[in-house]
Amino acid sequence: MELVFKKTVSPDVLEELKLNGLDPLLEPDIIAEKLKSHVEEVAGERLLGSLHQFILGADSFLAVRNAFDPGALGDSPETFFTSGTTDWYPGAYTTLAVLAASGLHPVSFHSENRGELIVNLTVIPGVGRKSDKSRKELRGHTDACSFPFAHEFDPEEGVSPSPDFVVLIGQKNQDKVPTCVAPLSKILKEMPEWVIEELKKEQFMIGTQGLFDIDYVRDDASILTIHPDFGYQIRFSHSHVTADPALHKATSAIKKLEAATQKCLKDVVVNPGDILLVNNRTALHGRRTVCDAKTKSGGNTRWLQRLYANLESTKGLAVDDTRPFCLAPESGWVG
Numbered sequence: 001m002e003l004v005f006k007k008t009v010s011p012d013v014l015e016e017l018k019l020n021g022l023d024p025l026l027e028p029d030i031i032a033e034k035l036k037s038h039v040e041e042v043a044g045e046r047l048l049g050s051l052h053q054f055i056l057g058a059d060s061f062l063a064v065r066n067a068f069d070p071g072a073l074g075d076s077p078e079t080f081f082t083s084g085t086t087d088w089y090p091g092a093y094t095t096l097a098v099l100a101a102s103g104l105h106p107v108s109f110h111s112e113n114r115g116e117l118i119v120n121l122t123v124i125p126g127v128g129r130k131s132d133k134s135r136k137e138l139r140g141h142t143d144a145c146s147f148p149f150a151h152e153f154d155p156e157e158g159v160s161p162s163p164d165f166v167v168l169i170g171q172k173n174q175d176k177v178p179t180c181v182a183p184l185s186k187i188l189k190e191m192p193e194w195v196i197e198e199l200k201k202e203q204f205m206i207g208t209q210g211l212f213d214i215d216y217v218r219d220d221a222s223i224l225t226i227h228p229d230f231g232y233q234i235r236f237s238h239s240h241v242t243a244d245p246a247l248h249k250a251t252s253a254i255k256k257l258e259a260a261t262q263k264c265l266k267d268v269v270v271n272p273g274d275i276l277l278v279n280n281r282t283a284l285h286g287r288r289t290v291c292d293a294k295t296k297s298g299g300n301t302r303w304l305q306r307l308y309a310n311l312e313s314t315k316g317l318a319v320d321d322t323r324p325f326c327l328a329p330e331s332g333w334v335g
């Protein structure tokens with residue numbers, strides 16, 4: 001679903017916050033509180049109603065178009081870390097306010113990117129896995145796929161639930177490289193009943209995605225679950241979900257899910273000034289190829305930013321006194 005803001009939050013209002021030195025990585029709640037009413041004003045009642053319907057599950061993604069004016073940006077960063085520069089603040093400020101107006105709260109994980117609330121998705125220079133990954137296509141996945149579903153969360157286990165929503169902020173995307181989204185409702189229709197039954201069984205191993213610095217594989221996990229209020233939910237990653245090869249039906253169910261996902265992926269371009277909210281439980285998301293290894297990083301290469309957001313009802317384990325939004329597992333944790 002798409003929403004178009006006719007007006008953006010005024011650059012003057014955003015500039016004032018910047019002059020006050022408010023850092024989106026440290027004081028997201030103060031920023032959200034100060035800006036929420038501005039967003040409510042420019043959005044209007046109809047758009048706010050759509051935001052609320054979306055977070056309650058009306059659709060698998062929401063593209064908020066023309067939400068902010070990116071203003072004058074420096075060269076695209078070449079690192080995941082956002083601290084140290086401030087040219088990206090207008091997008092971050094507005095996104096925090098849009099989340100607050102939707103009834104969502106931002107979260108990060110201590111073990112991913114030093115627990116920083118907002119990370120760059122940008123071309124990382126050099127050779128190696130991280131650089132390759134930053135340029136390549138990403139197949140359909142959910143973020144933090146090895147973490148529990150919200151209704152499975154057990155504080156004793158030491159792992160907070162995976163985030164309810166993945167939020168992408170558009171800073172630069174001159175080649176219009178699409179993000180892709182496959183709604184679970186469509187994927188389910190592409191699969192026979194026996195595949196759905198297999199995916200619901202607690203028989204899979206889910207490894208942890210590369211950006212987390214923890215050593216953790218979730219054993220005896222289901223890929224599909226039925227949430228008591230929201231219905232079918234999914235967690236998945238092509239590269240991190242496996243089954244015991246002796247379990248033929250489980251292995252072929254993974255293959256069927258991959259094929260069904262492929263059929264359902266829809267391109268959504270996150271343009272500068274746009275905010276894309278993806279439901280991390282009722283959709284798989286991915287991305288088309290950003291560029292090849294010959295393309296230089298920096299300059300005007302694609303630059304999105306990402307943060308996570310949870311419903312009020314989703315609880316996690318806070319582990320950092322100075323950053324209440326930063327959740328377990330901690331960096332270096334072995335599960």
Ligand SMILES: O=C(O)CCC(=O)C(=O)O
Nearest residue numbers: 121138178179285286287
């Ligand atoms: O770059 C994008 O559009 C999405 C990236 C993504 O899904 C990820 O980094 O997990």
Ligand SMILES: [Fe+2]
Nearest residue numbers: 142143166285
């Ligand atoms: Fe992702």
